[in-house]
Amino acid sequence: MRASPSVSVLVGTARLPLNGLSPERVEVLHRINSVPSARVVLTVQGNPLRDIFEDVEAEVARCAAGEPVSLMLLDAQEREHLIFKGVIEQQTMKADRERTELTLRLRHDLExxxxxxxxxxxxxxxxxxxxxxxxxxxxxxxxxxxxxxxxxxxxxxxxxxxxxxxxxxxxxxxxxxxxxxxxxxxAPGIAFPTLIIRQHALFDSDHVLMEDASWSFSERAQPEKLKTSTWDDHEQRLDTVSAKDVSLGTGAFDSARGNTINREPWQFSRSAPLGLQRTTALSHGLMLSLQAGRASGEFRINGTAEVDLGDTVSIEGYGKAFDGDGIVTAVRHHIDREAGWRTTLTLGCDDMSSEDVPPAQINGLHIGVVRSFKKDTGGMNRLQVHLPVLGDNSDPLWARLAKPYASDMSGFCFYPEPGDEVIVGFLDGDPSFPVIIGSMHNPKNRAPIDLDAKNDVKALIVGKQGMSSQLLFDSGEQRVDLSSPQEQLVFKKGCKLMSGSGLALTSNQLKLSGASSVSVESMSVNFDQKSTPPKKS
CATH class of the missing domain: 3.55.50.10 (Baseplate protein-like domains)
Known part of the structure; x- marks a missing residue:
């Protein structure tokens, strides 16, 4: 029978060991990009129904969900190893007349x-x-x-x-x-092997021997080439980056080597302007997650605490098709009071792409409030907008402004004012890239014209400090008004031009004519003719 190591369960902020409750089985799992977990089954010596509350009631209470916990292992060489540290996520107790089990489910502090x-x-x-x-x-x-x-x-x-x-x-x-x-x-990478695992020992050497093993090789979701494109809003073109192959091992675990099923290049495109560097990183990340699933394996050996995630482990003695170096992506410890201690090492990832986490999208349209003007040093004429959905105290975001017409040195230039309520959408649903697509009136920022059943009046009104200029269309009266605070031009069965401060018509040539008559009315009328200077002979 394989010797079983001693495992101490340290609970609480003081990390005090359990004495009455004894670990019967312990399972610990560390995996890349995941929150480590553990499961500990504790038992009580003696008559469980009678002794559990008399002898270890205080220890059971200390093992409440939410309490800090550590697992310390003492190996055969009496070396201590901290194999887990975190918090108790769940406590479960099962009891009958023959046996009582207290099961603790643990999570790393990443929880x-x-x-x-x-x-x-x-x-x-x-x-x-x-x-x-x-x-x-x-x-x-x-x-x-x-x-x-x-x-x-x-x-x-x-x-x-x-x-x-x-x-x-x-x-x-x-x-x-x-x-x-x-x-x-x-970024993952191959290094000098921390451990060499062999099928058979060589010359009575101290190699670690395999207990059981499995390999998996897959060409599912393996692109021949991969390109990623994002929009460059400054240069008005696509930034396209071709991903490089990612080598996560040698020999059998060389993730860059394979027989691609479909040789058509994969294309990923986004409208969000990530920039060339971020596009390159994204393209590399996509290829990494896909190729990581090309070759993987699980290898169970006698218990060891000498291998960590990211270490390189070498597999030898199984032939060219199965030997090689790979990156450790998972470490699982199985410790049993009767069966002893085994460690299972995972090299590569069976399906890394399924664990990829896309950005959390912000769907639909959202309310924004324009903040005070701040110059956009990026040259995109963006505005700072506060999004209440992100929280009252959240920082404002730079948002581009969508317009009905925008061309080179021409366009529809109506920028909202600070305090205006606007509608915001997002490129690719990415909350980091907002776009203002419209504005709304509200009881605080009221509309200058109230809606009625006839809906005859349409207008463009620009106001500031109580003064306004407007272009008004009244289909009921068949009238068009163009006015400023001091002047008004009215088109209604003719044209009327009015001003409170005087009018001046200036041109190289000016002609007034009427089909039947021309009338000029005033308190006084002055006609001044400027003499034309004589021509030089």
């Missing part, structure tokens, strides 16, 4: 990020700073690399902090490698 739901705005930050701030808010230590791209504005909309982090990982082409005490975020 704090998953157990949330909110919207917020990040401005002028790198991807690493955004993700790091969310982890730091929950006191989760992190090392972050390969996420240096800066974003002018990035919006988390209606989702958990963990989902938003997963979105950013997918968009950046990096993986999260959680461990009991920290999270490492980086």
């Amino acid at each position: 704090k990020l998953r157990n949330s739901h909110r919207s917020q705005v990040f401005q002028n930050m790198s991807e690493a700073t955004v993700v790091g701030s969310l982890l730091a808010a929950q006191q989760i230590p992190a090392t972050i690399a390969d996420m240096d791209l800066r974003c002018e504005q990035l919006v988390q909309f209606g989702c958990s902090d963990w989902r938003f982090i997963r979105e950013r990982l997918s968009a950046s082409g990096v993986w999260a490698f959680p461990s009991p005490e920290r999270v490492v975020i980086a």
Whole structure:
């Protein structure tokens, strides 16, 4: 029988061990881009129905859901290993006259990020700073690399902090490698093998031997080539990036090698102006998630705590078709009081693309309120808009303004005023790329003309500080008015031009004519003829 290691369950902020409750079975799972979990089955010695409450009632109470917990393992060489750290998610107790089981389901501290739901705005930050701030808010230590791209504005909309982090990982082409005490975020890559697993030992060497193994090779969803295009709103053209093959192993685990079923290139396109660098990262991330599923395997060995997520493990002794180096994407520990300790290592991913997290879309139209003018240094004539759906205290977003007509040095230039209520849509449903598509009157910002049953009057009215200029069409009176605070031009069975401050008609030639008569009425009429200077001979 395989020797079983000693596992201590440390509970509470003081991390005190359980003494009366004894671990019978422990399962711990760490997987890339996932929240680590564990399951601990605790039993009580003696008559359970009588002794459970007399001897370990206090310990059961300490194991309440929400309490901090750690699992410490003491191996055969009496070395201590912290194999899990997190929080108790669920407590379940089963009892009969022969046996009592207290089962604890545990989650890594990353569960704090998953157990949330909110919207917020990040401005002028790198991807690493955004993700790091969310982890730091929950006191989760992190090392972050390969996420240096800066974003002018990035919006988390209606989702958990963990989902938003997963979105950013997918968009950046990096993986999260959680461990009991920290999270490492980086692009995956092959390194020198941490462990060599063989089918048979060589020359009584100290190789780790395989207990059982499985391999999977798939050409499902494997593109020959992959291109990603996004719109460049400054240059008015598509930014198109061809993804490079991603090698996540050697030999059998070389994810860049295969026989593609369909050689037509895959094309991903977005209308959102991500920029060339972010488009490149997105294209790389898409290819990474697809090719990661080309070759994978699971290998069960005698228990070890020496292998972490992201390490490289070498498989030897099974022949060219199955040997190679691969990246560890999952580590599962099975510890049983009777059967001992086994560790299952996963190399590669069976279907990584199914775990990709697309951006949480903001569907439909939303209300916005225009903020005070701020010059758009990006040269896009954008306005700052507050979106109440993101929260009362959320920062405003830069939003482009849709117009009925917009062409080179000509167009419909009516910009909303600060405080105006506007309707906002989003490119690709991405909350980071809003577009103002219209404005609305309301009881606070009232319409200058009330709607009635006849609906005869149509107008364009521009007002400021109590003064207005307008172009008014009255189909009932067959009249058109063009007016400013001091002047008015009326077309109604003729033309009438009125001004309170005088009129001046100036032209190189001026001709007044009437078919039957011309009338000039005034208190006084002056006609001044300017003499034409004589021509020089």
